[in-house]
Amino acid sequence: MADALPPRGAGLGLRRALLDELIGAPAGAFDFLECAPDNWIGVGGALGEQLQTLTARHPLSCHGLSLSLGGPDPLDHALLRQTRDFLDRHQVALYSEHLSYCAANGHLYDLLPLPFTEEAVLHVAARIRQAQDALGRRIAVENVSYYAAPFRQLAEIDFINAVLAEAGCDLLLDVNNVYVNAINHGYDARSFIKAMPTQRIASYHVAGHFDEADDLKIDTHGTAVKDEVWALLGFAYASHGVRPTLLERDFNFPPLPVLVDEVARIRALQAAA
Template sequence: MADALPRRSAGLGLRRALLDQLIEAPAGAFDFLECAPDNWIGVGGALGEKLEALSSRHPLSCHGLSLSLGGPDPLDAGFLRQTRDFLDRHRAALYSEHLSYCSADGHLYDLLPLPFTFDAVRHVAGRIAQVQDALGRRIAIENVSYYAAPYRALGEVEFIGAILREADCDLLLDVNNVFVNAINHGYDARAFIEAMPGERIASYHVAGHYDEADDLKIDTHGAAVKDDVWTLLAHAYATHGVRPTLLERDFNFPPLPALLAEVERIRALQAKAP
């Protein structure tokens, strides 16, 4: 397993559309890259060679898409073995997955929210424990954006905290998701950040979103990070301390220098944080 990422580090999402630009990027342009193993397992040829080149040069973090931690279907043991091999091969420093589900008798091709119930806590925590055993490492779970809230016996803060404790895993705190959910569901984003268990935070994500309306934000990863999200990230640093932070961008890619300018903004906020 690779060494842990430095707390003061800023990364960029490794996307196929950016491969050539990332390979040609100047030294020190970013501190690490993050990819989804689900999109790379079994990929060979020129694309596989470029991934190998990047992972041999830069620390790699991995963010899963399809384990379906909250789903009803049995965990895919074969896929977990492939994921472990991928993480070990590329010496991945971190591995995270979404606190959601994406399959039920087949893939649903979306990250769907869970009911905030005690039964869901036990179900998800048990599955996270299985995943950690299968991968031979701790994982982090990411708070997700959602637009329709299932049944709630617990608040979201209590739900996330209960899973982290019962599963004994870490948290990937997505600051943009907190901002989007706070607008869409009418809660205080800063208070939500403050209520997160800082000792569990392994890393942060920031991304852009789409302003559908004053009271409706859509998590797209297809635009520049908004000023309000940068401000919320600074608040997270001030509250819980600096951790490795990734800039997510999935489409509508600007020229690489524009993305690297956002990576530099992460670094600037980290430098100012206590």
């Protein structure tokens, strides 16, 4: 049985560039770690041993990259079997994927937005249910950042809520993605978060983004979290309650104490809520 993530936990992304620092981190620096199983399935040797060391010490969540839940290609059942084995072996408490697609006649190596239509709701929800059956667990899907919407029969918020209801899955609410999309597409971030279904929110993500222009933000995971996103996370806690919250950082890594300071800021917001 997987250990549950601490409900008021503040976590950090498990990245290969950080392995040595994470292993040497002081006790209590973070409450859980999160990795993409796609990047670790089949990895052995020294890297596999380091992963095992960390997952023996800390609760682990997993955030998939390659299932292409909204795509036209058949679901990759070999990957689903490998993912289930990985989740079971490492006692993973929460598995999530993206509400997007990344394959169409082969992998596209990007997370592309779905059309906000009734047809797409039924399509992706059916595939989420298949994935849940194959994985033997309820999963969460993450609201993604996007820069062009292919077709909008529904508002984004209505599309997400319809998918959650139809699929019977949970939500990983990425607060930075809400902020980025709100700026880029001209909607109110707080109203969007307020409209999320409280009972479906399994966890939160926060990350940094790049300010290309006043009206164009790029979701990069390569910088510190902006003050506006911290404020939005606090609003999410006030609206829906505290959930396990992950700090995402994928490149331009500062020294670990700098990341731990950001984890501490998550904890401070949780305590204030």
